[in-house]
Amino acid sequence: MEHKHKQAGLTDEAVVGMYETMLLTRRLDERMWLLNRSGKIPFVVSGQGQEAAQIGAAFALNREQDYILPYYRDFGVVLAFGMTVKDLMLAAFAKAEDPNSGGRQMPGHFGQKKNRIVTGSSPVTTQVPHAVGIALAAKMDQKPIVSLVTFGEGSSNQGDFHEGANFAGVHKLPVLFMCENNQYAISVPYDKQVASPRVSDRAAGYGMPGYTIDGNDPIAVYQCVKEAADRARRGEGPSLIETLTYRLTPHTSDDDDRSYRAAEEVSGAKEQDPLISFRSYVKEAGLLTDEREEELEKEIAAMINEATEYAEQAPYASPESALHFVYAESEQGAGE
Amino acid sequence: MAVISYIEAVTMALREEMERDQQVFVLGEDVGKKGGVFKATEGLYAQFGEDRVLDTPLAESAIAGVAIGAAMVGKRPVAEMQFADFIMPAVNQIISEAARIRYRSNNDWHCPIVIRAPYGGGIHGALYHSQSVEAIFANQPGLKIVMPSTPYDVKGLLKAAIRDEDPVLFFEHKKAYRSIKGEVPDDDYVLPIGKADVKRKGEDITVITYGLCVHFALQASEKLAQEGINAEIVDLRTVYPLDKETIIESASKTGKVLLVTEDNKEGSVMSEVAAIIAEHCLFDLDAPVQRLAGPDVPAMPYALPMEKYFMMSPEKVENAMRDLAEF
Numbered sequence: 001m002e003h004k005h006k007q008a009g010l011t012d013e014a015v016v017g018m019y020e021t022m023l024l025t026r027r028l029d030e031r032m033w034l035l036n037r038s039g040k041i042p043f044v045v046s047g048q049g050q051e052a053a054q055i056g057a058a059f060a061l062n063r064e065q066d067y068i069l070p071y072y073r074d075f076g077v078v079l080a081f082g083m084t085v086k087d088l089m090l091a092a093f094a095k096a097e098d099p100n101s102g103g104r105q106m107p108g109h110f111g112q113k114k115n116r117i118v119t120g121s122s123p124v125t126t127q128v129p130h131a132v133g134i135a136l137a138a139k140m141d142q143k144p145i146v147s148l149v150t151f152g153e154g155s156s157n158q159g160d161f162h163e164g165a166n167f168a169g170v171h172k173l174p175v176l177f178m179c180e181n182n183q184y185a186i187s188v189p190y191d192k193q194v195a196s197p198r199v200s201d202r203a204a205g206y207g208m209p210g211y212t213i214d215g216n217d218p219i220a221v222y223q224c225v226k227e228a229a230d231r232a233r234r235g236e237g238p239s240l241i242e243t244l245t246y247r248l249t250p251h252t253s254d255d256d257d258r259s260y261r262a263a264e265e266v267s268g269a270k271e272q273d274p275l276i277s278f279r280s281y282v283k284e285a286g287l288l289t290d291e292r293e294e295e296l297e298k299e300i301a302a303m304i305n306e307a308t309e310y311a312e313q314a315p316y317a318s319p320e321s322a323l324h325f326v327y328a329e330s331e332q333g334a335g336e
Numbered sequence: 337m338a339v340i341s342y343i344e345a346v347t348m349a350l351r352e353e354m355e356r357d358q359q360v361f362v363l364g365e366d367v368g369k370k371g372g373v374f375k376a377t378e379g380l381y382a383q384f385g386e387d388r389v390l391d392t393p394l395a396e397s398a399i400a401g402v403a404i405g406a407a408m409v410g411k412r413p414v415a416e417m418q419f420a421d422f423i424m425p426a427v428n429q430i431i432s433e434a435a436r437i438r439y440r441s442n443n444d445w446h447c448p449i450v451i452r453a454p455y456g457g458g459i460h461g462a463l464y465h466s467q468s469v470e471a472i473f474a475n476q477p478g479l480k481i482v483m484p485s486t487p488y489d490v491k492g493l494l495k496a497a498i499r500d501e502d503p504v505l506f507f508e509h510k511k512a513y514r515s516i517k518g519e520v521p522d523d524d525y526v527l528p529i530g531k532a533d534v535k536r537k538g539e540d541i542t543v544i545t546y547g548l549c550v551h552f553a554l555q556a557s558e559k560l561a562q563e564g565i566n567a568e569i570v571d572l573r574t575v576y577p578l579d580k581e582t583i584i585e586s587a588s589k590t591g592k593v594l595l596v597t598e599d600n601k602e603g604s605v606m607s608e609v610a611a612i613i614a615e616h617c618l619f620d621l622d623a624p625v626q627r628l629a630g631p632d633v634p635a636m637p638y639a640l641p642m643e644k645y646f647m648m649s650p651e652k653v654e655n656a657m658r659d660l661a662e663f
Contacts, residue, residue: 067409102442111441118408119441123432129398130433133405133413140361140387140411147405159425163398170393325443326477328501 003285008223010059012287018059018218019282020296022051025076026275027300028085031308032092032107036253040312041092045108047073049248050180052274054150055080056221057178057243060229061148067116067134069127069149072108073180073247077150082115085303089311096317103317125151125158128177132164135173135238146174146232148225153242154185156199162206165240169206174232176225177240180215182247187260203240215243216274219281246272340520343513345487346376346452349494350414352524354384357412360498363390364399364416373418374454374513400426400451404434404503407449412498420455420507421464421635427472434503435478450497454510455483456548456598458647461510462638468599468630473505474576474608480504480529481576485550487518489573492527500529509548516551532579534586538568541661542586544609545596546572549648553596556654565661575605580612587613591622594660598648601629623663628656 005015025047032044047054054076058068063081070077075088087099094103099112100119111119118134120127131149138145155161156179168175179199183190196202203210213224221243228239246269250257257266282288340348354360361384362377368391371378381389392399396417403413417423423430430451437447457466470481482497482504484490490508497504509516535550536557543553550571557567570586572578587593593613595606610625628648630636636646 098442099444101440104442105440109440111444113441113444118405119437119445121432121436121440123428126401126428126433129401129429130405130408132398133402133407133411134409135405136402137406137409137411159395160397160401160429163393163395164401166393166395167398167402171390325438327438327480328446329443 005219005285008219009226010219010222012285014059015282015285016287018055018222019278019288021055021076021080022218022275022278023296024085024300025051025055025079028088028304029075031304033249033253035092035308041107043106044092044253045072046249046252047075049269049273050182050215050245051076052218052278053178053180053215053221053243053245056218057148057150057225060222060225061146065116065145066229067118067131067145067147069118069131069147070110070120071124071127071151071155072120074110074150078110078112078117081117083110083112083117086307086310087112089307090314093311093314094316095311095314097314125155125160127151128160128164129167131175132168132173135168135175136171139171139173144233146176146229148176148178150178150180152185153179153181153190153199154188154193156202157193165202165206165208165238168238169208172235172237175238176228176232177238178225179240179242180245181242182245184247184251184261186251186255187257198242200240200242206240208238208240210240210242212242212244215245216272216277218274218278248273337519337521339517340487341514342487342490342508342516343374343376345490345520346494346508347378347380348520349491350377350380351383353495353498354380354388356524359410360412360414361388361390362414362416363392363403365392365394365418367391367416372416374510376416376452396422396426397429400429401433403449403451404429404437404447407447408437408445412448414450414452414498417451417453419465420453420469421467423451423453423469430473430479430503430505431476435476438502439478446501447503448501449503450494450506451503452506452508454513455507456509456511457636457643458511460638460640460643463635466636468597470505470507470575471599471604474605478502479576480574481507482529482574483507483509483546484573485512485547485571486516487520489527489533491520492525493529493573495524496526496529499526504529507547512548516548530574530577530579532582533571533573534568534582535571536567536569538566538590540566540590541592541594541657542568542570542590543594543596543653543657544570544572544583544586546575547598549596549598549653552648552650552653553657555650556657559654560657560661563658565658567657572605578608578612583609583612584616587617588620591620592660592663593621594626594628594656596628596648596653596656598630600632601627602632604629623660626656626660628652
């Protein structure tokens, strides 16, 4: 029987690439926690458990021209779009060379123009109308560009989600709304957040199709996002895709999730860990041997070690540089 | 040189900028076929089509947020808020996003949007169609706030705002829309954002103000001239960031300063102007700095006597100027 990824239009190479990116994302995330717990970096916000949704979606886009508007758990999305381990480590250490913000923002606030990763903030969901605006510009210029915006299920309650989705629906814009439903908005579970059984039910109100899919299956996510992107490029308008995932870590390094969810629930979810199931898939498909896996882990560990060392040694921006870039500056960088 | 109204200068600037630069487009509620509830965008839909004169759903945060997204990828959106009072749902987008995009990305991204909004009272607009909202935004580095008083300034400053590389809030006094007329050249010119304009030279007292109140101060100064009081009228034009140099120069020259705003008194733009004068001009002052402003009530009421009580007028300005001159 033909493998599932072939049916979804994915080459063997692409599937291996997806697995490698998922593994890199997880190992980097784990290292961030170690650095935090050993007192080297002040803060981590984590995406463990959501990598399949993130990487399945990113691989379904045209990574040479499409725009992404990630939210703070999207290590996987930004790595797939060209941000490097070193870039993310520089952000974790808040160093001058951090391409996201030069050490101005907390980690997890991604942005890198050269890779079309749009700068984000902390008030959730403000990026949704921006994605709609980028899609509007693409439509005006008749460019085959789509924007993908991600957010959590809690965020789907914000006015900016609803205003942005309606705008995109009315004007049939090439934007993909992807909810990474990880079941918790910090401590508050889904049934206390969203009145409808599914986030995707909300799509009907905005004249677009809505899908709820298994966020632990990167191939299913790839397929759904790819089809939605194709429709958007054909001028058929936006889609809302809800990926069902689970947040395997506390909300952030400052959160203790034991006060609001049972340990058994978390350990049950770890048995569904998408990294484990996807590893089995690529192995069964004959695309990954034990030897290659071992080698891959070594390569990733070396890359993360090198990035950690580099970022730790890298200089901070000078204190007075905090005064710059409030407004456009002249070439000399002195005032307006 | 043609004499046109304040609102015609808005339309002229928009049309010329849309003709000059294909990236400029207009979006907002009723701005398309209807040409806006005040008719500021009249004729643009017919000339440029629905793609560049976009009627949006009634949702202000999306109007601002969509404009921000488009601006980040090279467009030059000019968003209209139907009334300044209705900008509140968009405050998160304007302050958390537009004002911070360049700074938070360390100059990687920027956001050249213009948000136009009619503000101000004296048109029976009551609490929610009369407000001055500039003070809400006037402590947000990253934003620029322009509030012109004359048709000439409207055209030059709106063009400058559209060409500016950073977000600009452009507040237009709705009572000035048709009541204020002036000469406006047909040619392409821009005026500097961040620069005040001395609308009348004088030696005895300085009045610092902006928007419609500039005209009240000019009218009052003509009357007072007959009494031998020679007032200097400084039009701030940009209320954030302030033109400190012009403020300090004029305050130091006359030593008597009256600050006039239609906004509520406490925490207004004029509070900051007063602080600048206190910091820099203390030993040049011959009288305490005076503020003439709206009372500290939420906004102006609907009934005419109460509206007039709140609203600034040439008489109120004249009396305050005379009192200061006689100090």
